[in-house]
Amino acid sequence: MSEPIPALDLRHVSHSYGARKALDDITFTVPPGAFCVLLGLNGAGKSTMFSLITRLFALQHGSIRLLGRDLSREPGAALAELGVVFQSRTLDPDLSVAQNFYYHAALHGIGKTEAAARTQKLLAAVELSDRAKDKVRDLSGGQMRRVEIARALLHRPRLLVLDEPTVGLDIGARAGILRLVRGLIASEGMSVLWATHLTDEVDDGDEVIVLHKGLLLANGAVADLLKSTGAADLKSAFVALTSEPAKGDAR
Amino acid sequence: MTAVATSSGENRRLTLAAYAICLKGICWREGLRFLHQRERFVSALVRPLVWLFIFAAGFRQVLGISIIPPYDTYILYDVYITPGLIAMIQLFNGMQSSLSMVYDREMGNMRVLLLSPFPRPFLLFAKLIAGTLVSVLQVYAYLLIAWFWDIQPPPIGYLEVLPALFLVGLMLGSLGMLLSSLIKQLENFSGVMNFVIFPMFFASSALYPLWRVKEGSPNLYYVCQANPFTHAVELIRFALYGEINWISLAVVFGCMSVFMFGAIVAYDPSRGLMGLRGAPGAGA
Numbered sequence: 001m002s003e004p005i006p007a008l009d010l011r012h013v014s015h016s017y018g019a020r021k022a023l024d025d026i027t028f029t030v031p032p033g034a035f036c037v038l039l040g041l042n043g044a045g046k047s048t049m050f051s052l053i054t055r056l057f058a059l060q061h062g063s064i065r066l067l068g069r070d071l072s073r074e075p076g077a078a079l080a081e082l083g084v085v086f087q088s089r090t091l092d093p094d095l096s097v098a099q100n101f102y103y104h105a106a107l108h109g110i111g112k113t114e115a116a117a118r119t120q121k122l123l124a125a126v127e128l129s130d131r132a133k134d135k136v137r138d139l140s141g142g143q144m145r146r147v148e149i150a151r152a153l154l155h156r157p158r159l160l161v162l163d164e165p166t167v168g169l170d171i172g173a174r175a176g177i178l179r180l181v182r183g184l185i186a187s188e189g190m191s192v193l194w195a196t197h198l199t200d201e202v203d204d205g206d207e208v209i210v211l212h213k214g215l216l217l218a219n220g221a222v223a224d225l226l227k228s229t230g231a232a233d234l235k236s237a238f239v240a241l242t243s244e245p246a247k248g249d250a251r
Numbered sequence: 252m253t254a255v256a257t258s259s260g261e262n263r264r265l266t267l268a269a270y271a272i273c274l275k276g277i278c279w280r281e282g283l284r285f286l287h288q289r290e291r292f293v294s295a296l297v298r299p300l301v302w303l304f305i306f307a308a309g310f311r312q313v314l315g316i317s318i319i320p321p322y323d324t325y326i327l328y329d330v331y332i333t334p335g336l337i338a339m340i341q342l343f344n345g346m347q348s349s350l351s352m353v354y355d356r357e358m359g360n361m362r363v364l365l366l367s368p369f370p371r372p373f374l375l376f377a378k379l380i381a382g383t384l385v386s387v388l389q390v391y392a393y394l395l396i397a398w399f400w401d402i403q404p405p406p407i408g409y410l411e412v413l414p415a416l417f418l419v420g421l422m423l424g425s426l427g428m429l430l431s432s433l434i435k436q437l438e439n440f441s442g443v444m445n446f447v448i449f450p451m452f453f454a455s456s457a458l459y460p461l462w463r464v465k466e467g468s469p470n471l472y473y474v475c476q477a478n479p480f481t482h483a484v485e486l487i488r489f490a491l492y493g494e495i496n497w498i499s500l501a502v503v504f505g506c507m508s509v510f511m512f513g514a515i516v517a518y519d520p521s522r523g524l525m526g527l528r529g530a531p532g533a534g535a
Contacts, residue, residue: 054366056365076265077368079366079367079368082366086362089358090362090363092280092358092360093358094287099283102276102279106272106275106276106277107363107364107367107374108367108368109266109268109270111272
């Protein structure tokens with residue numbers, strides 16, 4: 001029996017800003033249906049990695065495949081499989097929530113009727129149906145984040161990547177967003193790459209990738225990470241790993 | 252919050268209809284944006300009208316215009332200046348579009364566009380089409396008002412000028428897009444005003460015929476001749492009277508191709524400026 005195609009497959013990916021190396025020979029996979037947490041402190045190289053995965057940066061070295069599609073050779077097919085939530089907001093504040101959805105739908109070749117039906121369903125799922133006609137600038141930070149997640153799902157991607165999606169949110173909103181995204185895996189078998197520096201967002205069953213100063217320090221299940229570091233909990237393991245000096249010089 | 256039913260894994264092909272939807276969506280958003288920015292709408296109309304009602308009225312007695320093609324009789328200065336003001340509307344609109352691209356980049360909206368599965372050159376071209384459509388609507392609004400000011404080209408001219416307006420709009424929009432790839436921050440955009448818009452407009456045939464410029468300064472005449480904006484103005488001027496200025500058409504088409512190619516290369520992360528110094532709005 002052939003192995004399932006990974007949702008995301010990075011091989012020997014390196015990236016430099018001039019002489020500074022932001023990512024150094026990164027190789028990992030996100031299995032289909034997995035919730036994979038990319039743990040890293042500020043400057044670890046998470047955002048650079050996201051920019052490479054989303055093709056906003058040119059790949060300098062290595063290869064990236066999304067659902068088996070090579071991002072450099074088949075960018076359109078690969079991007080069609082990808083839903084993205086960036087750390088900073090990407091909604092148009094001057095448009096209404098629904099108009100932001102319709103614009104996103106058009107950019108994926110989805111017509112207005114279909115887009116309207118999907119928008120209604122997705123906004124109901126994130127409990128914002130009543131805000132469809134409101135301008136985005138009138139929403140709270142947590143609501144905007146929920147809208148962004150719902151919008152990222154509009155074109156039905158199979159891999160969702162989120163770059164520190166809970167930054168700046170209160171505890172309730174954070175928990176709600178985590179619950180929403182985890183629900184996607186349970187209901188849809190969607191794969192998720194969740195970048196954060198908060199260890200309390202990781203569940204025991206998650207896959208964890210630890211990135212520090214551009215180097216991949218650990219990759220595997222939480223239990224394996226605890227075993228290899230001898231730490232009592234994930235936070236201690238993360239601190240132990242990232243307090244050791246790394247060779248790279250990340251951005 | 253409840254789990255979302257998304258039916259993941261939909262196999263969508265980029266058909267011709269999908270391309271049309273994408274183009275329509277980009278035009279729709281550009282139009283909405285223009286309507287939302289009321290100041291931009293008003294100033295886009297007021298700017299050329301101020302030139303027509305005040306500047307042209309003042310200079311009418313000072314500057315006499317001899318019979319030059321495409322005009323077959325003596326004309327008032329107001330009539331002469333109109334193609335230049337039309338091109339000015341398109342010049343400002345092209346630069347406004349590039350300003351909005353810099354704004355989009357800073358706000359992160361640009362990433363939404365560049366994450367689309369459609370080829371990047373198509374997305375940028377669609378963005379240019381959208382900007383051009385907005386500029387053409389502004390031009391017709393201006394021509395409508397100018398009609399009441401006795402600026403009345405032949406009726407067929409209103410139709411025949413349309414292809415010229417599209418070409419000029421695309422050329423100036425491409426130039427704006429290319430410039431937006433060179434500008435790092437919104438604050439730096441004022442340089443475009445000083446180093447692009449003003450020199451392009453004043454060193455052209457928009458305000459005075461080139462034979463007059465030649466009399467005053469032969470060197471400036473050559474600068475005006477080399478300025479693509481001069482050819483944009485002349486293309487519009489001739490088209491308004493049902494004629495084609497072939498040299499201007501060739502220059503405008505050539506410049507449009509070069510600027511568009513430059514903009515597409517600049518926005519390609521594997522080759523362009525954005526890829527070299529960081530993606531649009533990536534904020535890595």
